[in-house]
Amino acid sequence: MNRPTLKIVLVGLPGSGKSTFGKKLAMELNFAFIDLDEYVEAKEGKSIPSIFYEHGEGAFRNLETKYLNETLDLIEGFVLSTGGGTPCFNDNMELINTKSISVFLDIPIETIHKRLLHSEGDRPLFNGLDSTELKTKLEDLAQIRTPYYNQAKIKLSGEEISTELVLSELLGFFKS
Numbered sequence: 799m800n801r802p803t804l805k806i807v808l809v810g811l812p813g814s815g816k817s818t819f820g821k822k823l824a825m826e827l828n829f830a831f832i833d834l835d836e837y838v839e840a841k842e843g844k845s846i847p848s849i850f851y852e853h854g855e856g857a858f859r860n861l862e863t864k865y866l867n868e869t870l871d872l873i874e875g876f877v878l879s880t881g882g883g884t885p886c887f888n889d890n891m892e893l894i895n896t897k898s899i900s901v902f903l904d905i906p907i908e909t910i911h912k913r914l915l916h917s918e919g920d921r922p923l924f925n926g927l928d929s930t931e932l933k934t935k936l937e938d939l940a941q942i943r944t945p946y947y948n949q950a951k952i953k954l955s956g957e958e959i960s961t962e963l964v965l966s967e968l969l970g971f972f973k974s
Protein backbone atom coordinates (compact mmCIF):
# COMPACT_ATOMS: atom_id res chain seq x y z
CA MET A 799 0.00 0.00 0.00
CA ASN A 800 1.24 3.54 -0.74
CA ARG A 801 2.19 5.56 2.32
CA PRO A 802 -0.04 8.60 3.02
CA THR A 803 1.33 12.00 1.96
CA LEU A 804 -1.11 14.16 3.93
CA LYS A 805 0.64 16.40 6.47
CA ILE A 806 -1.48 17.41 9.46
CA VAL A 807 -0.02 20.03 11.81
CA LEU A 808 -1.60 20.70 15.20
CA VAL A 809 -1.34 24.18 16.72
CA GLY A 810 -2.71 25.71 19.92
CA LEU A 811 -1.84 26.94 23.39
CA PRO A 812 0.46 24.97 25.66
CA GLY A 813 -1.73 22.47 27.47
CA SER A 814 -4.32 22.28 24.68
CA GLY A 815 -3.30 18.62 24.18
CA LYS A 816 -1.34 18.83 20.91
CA SER A 817 1.21 16.23 22.00
CA THR A 818 -1.31 13.88 23.62
CA PHE A 819 -3.98 14.09 20.93
CA GLY A 820 -1.47 14.19 18.06
CA LYS A 821 -0.02 10.85 19.10
CA LYS A 822 -3.52 9.33 19.35
CA LEU A 823 -4.62 10.79 16.01
CA ALA A 824 -1.52 9.47 14.24
CA MET A 825 -1.99 6.03 15.77
CA GLU A 826 -5.65 5.87 14.78
CA LEU A 827 -4.92 7.03 11.22
CA ASN A 828 -1.82 4.83 10.97
CA PHE A 829 0.28 7.91 10.18
CA ALA A 830 3.77 8.69 11.43
CA PHE A 831 3.83 10.97 14.49
CA ILE A 832 6.31 13.75 15.18
CA ASP A 833 6.32 15.99 18.24
CA LEU A 834 8.37 19.06 17.32
CA ASP A 835 9.64 19.56 20.89
CA GLU A 836 10.81 15.94 21.05
CA TYR A 837 12.37 16.29 17.59
CA VAL A 838 14.33 19.39 18.71
CA GLU A 839 15.44 17.58 21.87
CA ALA A 840 16.61 14.51 19.92
CA LYS A 841 18.49 16.57 17.33
CA GLU A 842 20.12 18.89 19.87
CA GLY A 843 20.72 16.26 22.56
CA LYS A 844 19.25 18.70 25.11
CA SER A 845 15.90 19.12 26.82
CA ILE A 846 13.68 22.09 25.92
CA PRO A 847 14.05 23.57 29.45
CA SER A 848 17.85 23.36 29.27
CA ILE A 849 17.85 25.09 25.86
CA PHE A 850 15.65 27.86 27.37
CA TYR A 851 17.67 28.22 30.57
CA GLU A 852 21.16 27.92 29.03
CA HIS A 853 20.69 29.77 25.73
CA GLY A 854 17.48 31.82 26.11
CA GLU A 855 14.12 31.80 24.36
CA GLY A 856 15.51 33.39 21.17
CA ALA A 857 17.90 30.48 20.64
CA PHE A 858 15.03 28.04 21.18
CA ARG A 859 12.86 29.86 18.62
CA ASN A 860 15.62 29.64 16.00
CA LEU A 861 16.03 25.91 16.57
CA GLU A 862 12.25 25.45 16.51
CA THR A 863 12.05 27.12 13.08
CA LYS A 864 15.01 25.17 11.75
CA TYR A 865 13.48 21.83 12.72
CA LEU A 866 9.97 22.87 11.68
CA ASN A 867 11.37 23.39 8.17
CA GLU A 868 13.13 20.04 8.31
CA THR A 869 10.05 18.09 9.42
CA LEU A 870 7.67 19.82 6.98
CA ASP A 871 9.95 18.81 4.11
CA LEU A 872 9.73 15.10 4.92
CA ILE A 873 8.27 13.28 1.93
CA GLU A 874 5.77 11.04 3.66
CA GLY A 875 2.66 12.20 5.48
CA PHE A 876 2.48 12.59 9.25
CA VAL A 877 0.78 14.22 12.20
CA LEU A 878 3.07 16.92 13.63
CA SER A 879 2.39 18.41 17.06
CA THR A 880 4.02 21.82 17.32
CA GLY A 881 4.94 23.72 20.49
CA GLY A 882 2.49 26.38 21.65
CA GLY A 883 4.72 29.20 20.41
CA THR A 884 5.71 27.67 17.08
CA PRO A 885 3.14 29.47 14.86
CA CYS A 886 3.89 32.85 16.46
CA PHE A 887 7.56 33.36 15.52
CA ASN A 888 9.64 33.71 12.34
CA ASP A 889 6.62 33.56 9.97
CA ASN A 890 6.21 29.91 10.93
CA MET A 891 2.42 29.94 10.49
CA GLU A 892 2.80 30.95 6.85
CA LEU A 893 5.26 28.11 6.34
CA ILE A 894 2.95 25.63 8.08
CA ASN A 895 0.03 26.68 5.87
CA THR A 896 2.09 26.42 2.69
CA LYS A 897 3.18 22.86 3.43
CA SER A 898 0.40 21.24 5.44
CA ILE A 899 -3.18 21.15 6.65
CA SER A 900 -3.06 23.06 9.93
CA VAL A 901 -5.50 22.30 12.72
CA PHE A 902 -6.07 24.64 15.69
CA LEU A 903 -7.07 22.88 18.92
CA ASP A 904 -9.22 25.65 20.38
CA ILE A 905 -9.68 24.39 23.95
CA PRO A 906 -11.25 26.65 26.65
CA ILE A 907 -8.64 28.36 28.85
CA GLU A 908 -10.35 27.06 32.01
CA THR A 909 -9.80 23.48 30.78
CA ILE A 910 -6.17 24.16 29.87
CA HIS A 911 -5.59 25.82 33.25
CA LYS A 912 -6.95 22.76 35.10
CA ARG A 913 -4.86 20.40 32.99
CA LEU A 914 -1.63 22.33 33.52
CA LEU A 915 -2.19 22.57 37.27
CA HIS A 916 -2.11 18.77 37.38
CA SER A 917 0.50 18.25 34.69
CA GLU A 918 4.03 17.02 35.37
CA GLY A 919 7.15 18.27 33.65
CA ASP A 920 9.06 21.50 33.33
CA ARG A 921 7.40 24.15 31.14
CA PRO A 922 9.82 27.12 31.11
CA LEU A 923 7.08 29.68 30.31
CA PHE A 924 5.13 28.70 33.43
CA ASN A 925 7.99 27.92 35.79
CA GLY A 926 7.34 29.07 39.38
CA LEU A 927 3.82 30.45 38.75
CA ASP A 928 1.01 29.83 41.23
CA SER A 929 -2.50 28.99 40.03
CA THR A 930 -3.65 32.62 39.66
CA GLU A 931 -0.47 33.67 37.88
CA LEU A 932 -0.76 30.68 35.56
CA LYS A 933 -4.32 31.69 34.61
CA THR A 934 -3.20 35.27 33.89
CA LYS A 935 -0.23 34.04 31.84
CA LEU A 936 -2.50 31.76 29.79
CA GLU A 937 -4.91 34.64 29.15
CA ASP A 938 -2.03 36.88 28.05
CA LEU A 939 -0.65 34.20 25.74
CA ALA A 940 -4.13 33.56 24.29
CA GLN A 941 -4.55 37.23 23.47
CA ILE A 942 -1.21 37.45 21.68
CA ARG A 943 -1.29 34.07 19.98
CA THR A 944 -4.90 33.49 18.94
CA PRO A 945 -4.53 35.64 15.79
CA TYR A 946 -1.80 33.24 14.65
CA TYR A 947 -3.71 30.09 15.60
CA ASN A 948 -6.81 31.44 13.83
CA GLN A 949 -4.89 31.34 10.54
CA ALA A 950 -5.10 27.52 10.70
CA LYS A 951 -7.10 25.91 7.91
CA ILE A 952 -9.24 23.96 10.35
CA LYS A 953 -10.37 25.09 13.82
CA LEU A 954 -11.71 22.56 16.33
CA SER A 955 -13.41 24.14 19.35
CA GLY A 956 -14.50 22.35 22.51
CA GLU A 957 -13.26 20.39 25.51
CA GLU A 958 -12.72 17.05 23.80
CA ILE A 959 -11.36 16.60 20.30
CA SER A 960 -11.74 13.23 18.56
CA THR A 961 -10.23 11.62 15.48
CA GLU A 962 -13.75 11.42 14.02
CA LEU A 963 -14.13 15.18 14.38
CA VAL A 964 -10.80 15.78 12.62
CA LEU A 965 -11.79 13.43 9.79
CA SER A 966 -15.15 15.09 9.29
CA GLU A 967 -13.54 18.57 9.23
CA LEU A 968 -10.89 17.34 6.79
CA LEU A 969 -13.64 16.03 4.51
CA GLY A 970 -15.36 19.42 4.63
CA PHE A 971 -12.06 21.17 3.95
CA PHE A 972 -11.27 19.10 0.86
CA LYS A 973 -14.86 19.37 -0.47
CA SER A 974 -14.95 23.17 -0.17
Ligand SMILES: Nc1ncnc2c1ncn2[C@@H]1O[C@H](COP(=O)(O)OP(=O)(O)O)[C@@H](O)[C@H]1O
Pocket residue numbers: 810811812813814815816817818819879882913914916917918958
Ligand atom coordinates in the same frame (compact mmCIF):
# COMPACT_ATOMS: atom_id res chain seq x y z
N1 LIG B 1 -8.13 15.31 26.49
C1 LIG B 1 -7.47 15.47 27.64
N2 LIG B 1 -8.11 15.34 28.81
C2 LIG B 1 -7.46 15.52 29.99
N3 LIG B 1 -6.15 15.84 30.10
C3 LIG B 1 -5.46 16.00 28.96
C4 LIG B 1 -6.08 15.82 27.68
N4 LIG B 1 -5.15 16.08 26.71
C5 LIG B 1 -4.00 16.38 27.37
N5 LIG B 1 -4.18 16.32 28.71
C6 LIG B 1 -3.17 16.60 29.75
O1 LIG B 1 -2.89 18.00 29.66
C7 LIG B 1 -1.49 18.24 29.79
C8 LIG B 1 -0.99 18.93 28.54
O2 LIG B 1 -1.13 18.05 27.42
P1 LIG B 1 -0.11 18.06 26.23
O3 LIG B 1 -0.53 17.00 25.27
O4 LIG B 1 1.29 18.03 26.73
O5 LIG B 1 -0.42 19.50 25.59
P2 LIG B 1 0.44 20.41 24.64
O6 LIG B 1 1.33 19.52 23.85
O7 LIG B 1 -0.57 21.12 23.80
O8 LIG B 1 1.18 21.33 25.54
C9 LIG B 1 -0.84 16.85 30.02
O9 LIG B 1 -0.70 16.68 31.42
C10 LIG B 1 -1.86 15.88 29.47
O10 LIG B 1 -1.80 14.64 30.14
Ligand SMILES: O=C(O)C1=C[C@@H](OP(=O)(O)O)[C@@H](O)[C@H](O)C1
Pocket residue numbers: 810811812813816817835846880881882883884921922923
Ligand atom coordinates in the same frame (compact mmCIF):
# COMPACT_ATOMS: atom_id res chain seq x y z
O1 LIG C 1 4.12 27.94 24.31
C1 LIG C 1 5.37 27.94 24.19
O2 LIG C 1 6.01 28.94 23.83
C2 LIG C 1 6.08 26.65 24.43
C3 LIG C 1 5.36 25.49 24.47
C4 LIG C 1 5.96 24.17 24.68
O3 LIG C 1 5.25 23.17 23.94
P1 LIG C 1 3.75 22.70 24.31
O4 LIG C 1 2.79 23.69 23.69
O5 LIG C 1 3.65 21.35 23.68
O6 LIG C 1 3.64 22.66 25.80
C5 LIG C 1 7.43 24.18 24.25
O7 LIG C 1 7.54 24.28 22.84
C6 LIG C 1 8.19 25.31 24.88
O8 LIG C 1 8.20 25.08 26.26
C7 LIG C 1 7.57 26.67 24.58
Ligand SMILES: [Mg+2]
Pocket residue numbers: 816817818835879880881
Ligand atom coordinates in the same frame (compact mmCIF):
# COMPACT_ATOMS: atom_id res chain seq x y z
MG1 LIG D 1 3.39 19.44 23.45
